[in-house]
Amino acid sequence: MVAPTKESTEDFASEFLNVMGRIRRLRKYLRECDSATLIVMRDRLNELIFERESEEIAELEAAEAKLRSIAEVKQLMEERGLSDDDLLSTEALQEATNKEAKKVRKPKYLYKDENGQEFRWNGKGKTPKKFAELIESGVDIDQDCLARKIESQS
Numbered sequence: 001m002v003a004p005t006k007e008s009t010e011d012f013a014s015e016f017l018n019v020m021g022r023i024r025r026l027r028k029y030l031r032e033c034d035s036a037t038l039i040v041m042r043d044r045l046n047e048l049i050f051e052r053e054s055e056e057i058a059e060l061e062a063a064e065a066k067l068r069s070i071a072e073v074k075q076l077m078e079e080r081g082l083s084d085d086d087l088l089s090t091e092a093l094q095e096a097t098n099k100e101a102k103k104v105r106k107p108k109y110l111y112k113d114e115n116g117q118e119f120r121w122n123g124k125g126k127t128p129k130k131f132a133e134l135i136e137s138g139v140d141i142d143q144d145c146l147a148r149k150i151e152s153q154s
């Protein structure tokens with residue numbers, strides 16, 4: 001069986017709505033159906049109607065919750081003396097994204113070589129050369145080089 005294309009599905013939906021919207025056409029298409037078949041169709045339509053109403057109620061409740069949240073935020077901003085402009089000011093954005101304001105990550109991996117030199121890596125970005133060499137030599141850095149284990153042993 002060939003899967004229906006998007007166009008054929010849209011054509012069917014259009015024709016279905018056209019038939020359902022006109023009682024004469026509906027009678028014409030359903031003339032051959034007995035009452036038991038019509039009852040089954042009615043029950044299926046009622047099921048779909050119930051599902052759709054439930055979805056619409058959930059969407060409405062979500063929209064109302066969103067509006068309540070917005071009102072709460074506006075009230076909090078008003079209490080703290082903030083305006084919409086404060087949220088959009090470029091200075092505030094620059095302060096928030098300033099690299100100096102960012103916290104330095106603690107190293108996830110720590111390796112001390114035989115000379116006592118420490119190699120640190122937070123686990124993000126490109127693997128440093130020393131850790132790549134360790135991995136290539138078969139060292140499980142997740143097992144042997146976790147910083148919290150090595151620092152607690154010191």
